[in-house]
Amino acid sequence: MADITETTHQRLKKRLNQALEWLQEDPSHTTNAVAAQFQVNSSSLQMRQLRHWHQQRNSHGTFNEHGGNNIILTTAQEKALHLYCYEQWEMEIGATLSIIYAAICHLKQQEKCSQPSISWFHKWLKKNSALHMIKTKPIARARITTHTEKDLKMFFTNYQETLDCYVIHHARYIYNMDESAV
Numbered sequence: 001m002a003d004i005t006e007t008t009h010q011r012l013k014k015r016l017n018q019a020l021e022w023l024q025e026d027p028s029h030t031t032n033a034v035a036a037q038f039q040v041n042s043s044s045l046q047m048r049q050l051r052h053w054h055q056q057r058n059s060h061g062t063f064n065e066h067g068g069n070n071i072i073l074t075t076a077q078e079k080a081l082h083l084y085c086y087e088q089w090e091m092e093i094g095a096t097l098s099i100i101y102a103a104i105c106h107l108k109q110q111e112k113c114s115q116p117s118i119s120w121f122h123k124w125l126k127k128n129s130a131l132h133m134i135k136t137k138p139i140a141r142a143r144i145t146t147h148t149e150k151d152l153k154m155f156f157t158n159y160q161e162t163l164d165c166y167v168i169h170h171a172r173y174i175y176n177m178d179e180s181a182v
Contacts, residue, residue, distance in 0.1 A: 012040065015038045015039060015040050016038075016040050016044060016045060016048050018038055019034050019035060019037070019038040019040055019045050019048075020045065020048050020049060020052060022034055022037075022038070023045075023049060031045055031046050031049065072104070072108070072116045072120060072124070073104065073107070073124075077107050078128070080107075081100065081103060081104065081107075081131075082128075082130065082131065084100075084103060085100065085131055095131075097121075097125075100121075100125075100131070101118070101121050104116060104121065
């Protein structure tokens with residue numbers, strides 16, 4: 001009895017595999033039509049097709065049975081991102097979250113892949129603790145880059161002349177005004 005069941009089970013697997021191959025060779029046929037032709041259950045064929053599609057490859061072209069198939073960046077791409085962040089830091093600009101995410105999306109676009117999700121990006125960022133992101137708005141970043149050491153020295157020279165002109169020697173006579181002038 002066990003031998004009969006195994007052979008029946010083996011025949012069913014063989015028919016499912018043949019139906020799956022048929023669908024892969026000619027995807028114009030519907031799953032139901034192919035299932036009827038090979039005398040298999042259509043939902044079994046659909047599930048086999050779905051599993052085969054998922055196991056076919058991850059983003060790197062391989063499949064790992066034990067998980068970790070959602071690896072988005074290669075180690076070379078991660079090193080390139082670290083180098084990019086370091087270069088931004090050397091230029092005293094820094095890298096914001098949106099800049100790094102845009103760089104990752106650009107890398108994936110070059111591979112003709114979809115962009116990673118924001119939640120994946122935040123998890124990746126937590127995993128890479130060597131990266132420290134700053135939170136600046138674009139206008140604040142422009143302000144940082146517009147002031148050079150020469151400009152600051154000139155400002156404080158003019159500032160000291162203005163204080164001397166109005167005979168201001170104590171800080172209590174200086175009022176701070178914000179940008180809105182309120």
